[in-house]
Amino acid sequence: MWNVLETFYDSVPRAGARVEEHGELVLFLQAGDGYPYYARPRLPGGNPSVDDVLKMRARQRELGVPEALEWVHETTPGLLAIAEQAGLEVLQAPLLVLDPEKLPERDPHVRVLDTRPVEVNVVAELAFGSPGTDAGVVGTDERDAALTAAVPTSTRHRHAVADLPGEGVLAVGTAQRAGDVVEIVGVGTLPAARRRGLGGAVTAELARDALERGAELVFLSAGSEEIARVYERVGFRRVGTACIAG
Numbered sequence: 001m002w003n004v005l006e007t008f009y010d011s012v013p014r015a016g017a018r019v020e021e022h023g024e025l026v027l028f029l030q031a032g033d034g035y036p037y038y039a040r041p042r043l044p045g046g047n048p049s050v051d052d053v054l055k056m057r058a059r060q061r062e063l064g065v066p067e068a069l070e071w072v073h074e075t076t077p078g079l080l081a082i083a084e085q086a087g088l089e090v091l092q093a094p095l096l097v098l099d100p101e102k103l104p105e106r107d108p109h110v111r112v113l114d115t116r117p118v119e120v121n122v123v124a125e126l127a128f129g130s131p132g133t134d135a136g137v138v139g140t141d142e143r144d145a146a147l148t149a150a151v152p153t154s155t156r157h158r159h160a161v162a163d164l165p166g167e168g169v170l171a172v173g174t175a176q177r178a179g180d181v182v183e184i185v186g187v188g189t190l191p192a193a194r195r196r197g198l199g200g201a202v203t204a205e206l207a208r209d210a211l212e213r214g215a216e217l218v219f220l221s222a223g224s225e226e227i228a229r230v231y232e233r234v235g236f237r238r239v240g241t242a243c244i245a246g
Helices: 002-016 050-063 079-085 118-128 140-147 198-212 225-232
Strands: 017-022 025-030 039-041 069-072 090-098 110-113 158-164 168-178 181-189 217-221 236-245
Touching: 002 017, 002 025, 002 069, 002 168, 002 181, 017 050, 025 050, 050 079, 079 090, 079 236, 090 225, 110 198, 118 140, 118 158, 118 168, 118 181, 140 168, 158 198, 168 198, 181 198, 198 217, 198 225, 217 236, 225 236
Parallel strands: 039 069, 181 217
Antiparallel strands: 017 025, 025 039, 069 236, 090 217, 090 236, 110 158, 158 168, 168 181
């Protein structure tokens, strides 16, 4: 499984990125608009040094992109200490894979789309602006105000929205695919709409859609142990740790 995940992480950015190789690291640079990419260990079995990481950070600063490095801890365990020695802060995110037999029933308010409605960007931005699972004050008023200035963006991925009558889109998520592997990313709920199971419902529907389209492995990483428990309730189980350094 680890080789499959590493191949996925290496493959997904290549369709929309310029690639540079520096020592035992590969840097993916966003070719157009969108969220900036990251550096990763070279495949197969890259073993970066502190000097590799320092040189990569310098190159990222030169290019004006985030100094970001990502890897799977189980495949490159020594990189955690190296990244920290090179001055990076590392988020150790629970890495979870889907057990298809544990998917819950469909939520009738969740839709999967092959277009990217502007609500996906807006709701995700508001959700990640107030991270965690606790309810907050940011809600539909802030969403609607932000929608007036939002513009559509192109997509190569599948998206899901929880769209409730009288309330509109309250939660969103995205599935990105390479071969037979799908990663679910960007799951977010408006803070005022949390604790209603919407993030889990969006995640479950994206997972179900991926299976129906022939995916053999569906996985995701969670920003915290608390968030991981949301995904565990809809059929995911922890298998490792995704390291996200910046």
